[in-house]
Amino acid sequence: xxxxxxxxxxxxxxxxxxxxxxxxxxxxxxxxxxxxxxxxxxxxxxxxxxxxxxxxxxxxxxxxxxxxxxxxxxxxxxxxxxxxxxxxxxxxxxxxxxxxxxxxxxxxxxxxxxxxxxxxxxxxxxxxxxxxxxxxxxxxxxxxxxxxxxxxxxxxxxxxxxxxxxxxxxxxxxxxxxxxxxxxxxxxxxxxxxxxxxxxxxxxxxxxxxxx
Numbered sequence: 521x522x523x524x525x526x527x528x529x530x531x532x533x534x535x536x537x538x539x540x541x542x543x544x545x546x547x548x549x550x551x552x553x554x555x556x557x558x559x560x561x562x563x564x565x566x567x568x569x570x571x572x573x574x575x576x577x578x579x580x581x582x583x584x585x586x587x588x589x590x591x592x593x594x595x596x597x598x599x600x601x602x603x604x605x606x607x608x609x610x611x612x613x614x615x616x617x618x619x620x621x622x623x624x625x626x627x628x629x630x631x632x633x634x635x636x637x638x639x640x641x642x643x644x645x646x647x648x649x650x651x652x653x654x655x656x657x658x659x660x661x662x663x664x665x666x667x668x669x670x671x672x673x674x675x676x677x678x679x680x681x682x683x684x685x686x687x688x689x690x691x692x693x694x695x696x697x698x699x700x701x702x703x704x705x706x707x708x709x710x711x712x713x714x715x716x717x718x719x720x721x722x723x724x725x726x727x728x729x730x731x732x
Contacts, residue, residue: 581638659683
């Protein structure tokens with residue numbers, strides 16, 4: 521019997537009998553039998569949302585989103601043997617693959633919701649938020665799955681960080697425009713001085729005119 525068929529033929533009754541618990545106890549923690557294979561994702565998602573909420577004022581929202589993805593990566597790294605076996609099983613069982621896709625969508629949705637709030641002042645804020653969220657998830661999954669396919673050889677963080685750093689380099693600039701109003705007679709040194717005094721994380725889009 522193949523692994524996929526064995527998984528399909530396994531029922532909730534089979535699981536609770538092996539675990540020595542009742543069906544009511546099972547469904548209190550796992551809505552479906554597929555959830556048993558992903559017991560850590562609810563915690564990982566909750567940790568991600570909390571981390572994003574704590575970064576509501578982070579001057580680098582893309583960096584914050586990448587940091588949230590690293591939290592998920594650490595969940596896999598905490599139990600290497602289980603993660604490798606789950607990855608192999610998920611590749612073979614269609615129901616588990618479909619469940620994994622739904623889990624990934626929830627991570628991406630959480631990232632997009634955070635970025636939409638952070639990019640709300642930009643004309644392309646929504647499009648940027650969803651694009652960056654998808655990029656973060658794709659980069660994380662590329663690094664993580666490369667590590668899992670190798671049998672967890674090497675440092676998973678190194679691979680994931682390399683992919684996420686590409687996202688930061690591509691999308692790290694929020695595209696905000698600084699408008700500086702000055703009289704034509706204002707000396708150049710005064711303009712440079714004023715520009716140097718503006719903090720990179722300033723929320724102001726314009727400064728008062730000089731020489732008033």
